Structures are given as C-alpha cells and as structure tokens.
Amino acid sequence: MNRSFVVVVKSLLKQTSFSNTQKSFIRKLTTVNSNKELFRPLPPYLYNDPTVHQLERENIFGKNWIYAGRLDRLKKLGDYLSITIAGYPIFIYRSPLTNELIAFHNVCSHRAGPIVPINLNHYGTALYGNQSLLKCHYHAWLYDSRDGSLKATPNFNHKFQPEEKKCLSLRKINFEIFAEQFIFVNLSDTKEKPSINTLLHDLLNDMAHFTHNEHHHYETQYYLLNCNWKTFVENYQEGYHVHAVHPGLDHEIKAKEYVVTNKNNIYSIHYVPSKLHHRDRNPAASVPVA
Structure with a gap:
C-alpha cells in the first residue's frame, strides 16, 4: 500500500473520534508487518461509507494542498478558474483592478448563489472563463475584486453598517503557484502548514528536465470514473x-x-x-x- 496514504489514514484516525460501530475497522487498519506498515487491503466500507467520505472530505481534501489548474490559462484581466473540490465550489480570479490573482469560495454571502459559473456538464472539473465583475448570478450582489468586500446590493431594502458589510465579504482561499505554472489551493488556514513549494521542493529537481514555461495547455479530456x-x-x-x-x-x-x-x-x-x-x-x- 502507498506509504503516503498510510500516513494520511493514520493522521485521520488520530484526529477523529469514531462510534462503537466503527471501531472494528480501526483494529484492521492497525494490523502491521515487520516494517510497521499496513499490509492488508482496506475494508470495503472505507470505499462506500458516507461517514468515512465526510471525514475524508473534511480532513484530507479540506486541509491539504489540492491541484486546481494552470497559471497560463489566467492571463487576461477578468479570467477565472472555477472548480469544485470535494463538494466545495471555489474560484481563482485575475482582478481587473490589480492584475493580481485572488481566490474565493464560489458562494455569495446572501443566498449562496455562484459568483462565477460552475461546470455543470463535468461536475468537479475545472471551468475557465472571463468575467469583468464579481457579481452574483442569482441576485446580482457585487463584490470588490481586490479583496472580496461587499460593494453593492441592488434593490435590497437594508443599509448595511460597516461591520455588517465586513462579515458579508467573500471568503478568501489560500493558493500558491508551484513550478511557475501549477496552481494549488488549500481550503484551510495554512498559517501552521508548510507551503506547497516547501512540500514539493524535491519534485522541482525531479522535474528539472522539463521547461514548464515552454509548455501550454493543449486540450482537456474528461473521464467519469465509477469508483471511490x-x-x-x-x-x-x-x-x-x-x-x-x-x-x-x-x-x-x-x-x-x-x-x-x-x-x-x-x-x-x-x-x-x-x-x-x-x-x-x-x-x-x-x-x-x-
């Protein structure tokens, strides 16, 4: 079994309290060989139990760096990358006001409408496009592309106080660029976590013979996999x-x-x-x- 996944599973077990009905699989997971590595297949319900999936969603996909897309596809002002990661819709946007990238949860603070389109044809895969304003597609609430702060609420009969508006800002997401092209996002607070460039430092040497800036996106192929x-x-x-x-x-x-x-x-x-x-x-x- 992949040592990386063993580490993730053990980390997940340390962070999580399981019910009595779930404890039997912990004993199976702790069966080890002489090198203290798991050596038997995971129990089947780890692949289809909704409770386990939710734990993975929160502790694996929700707390680690996840690849989102390529920088060379966000060149123009207003370009965006929209993607759903483990059920969390997010987007990365090149602000027309600063020409800088910024990332947010793709959820309006009013009624959770999308700020940029979501790829409904291939759910969970990246959708690239261009949008001049950060405006909700549901009730047209408008946000500042520099920091996600709330700017306007058309035909809404309430004048928000400054503190209220601050609470209604779009939720920012941490992101980093690896090897000058690859965008990774982290849905959690990354202050106490190493950056993706630190984690993948050795990979830069392994990829040294590739010239990333000379390669560009050619096409995207979609595969729907009927598996965990x-x-x-x-x-x-x-x-x-x-x-x-x-x-x-x-x-x-x-x-x-x-x-x-x-x-x-x-x-x-x-x-x-x-x-x-x-x-x-x-x-x-x-x-x-x-």
Missing part, C-alpha cells in the same frame, strides 16, 4: 495491471520494469523504459507514463 477516489489512487501505485488493461501501452513499454517511487509521503514518480529503441536515447521519453 482511493481506488483510482491505488491504481496509480503499480504497473502490474498494464498488460491486462492497457495492451496498446504494453506493446510500447517494458512493463516488467515499471517502477513507482513514492517520495517523502507526498508524491509518486512513475518510470518505465520504452521498447522503441530510438526513443530510449532520449531520457525524457522514458520518464513518466502517469
């Missing part, structure tokens, strides 16, 4: 399935030499040599397949 998110993560912890699931890829690579290296309990690197000998001369051709 952990199943998808576990799938990317081995290349054992390639011969059965990806015969085309298996024809091009030396699947028996597929190696997954987990770094610092944070990220994974996949390496596999190519069967196409002319490509083997280029080291970059044999680096990530996933």
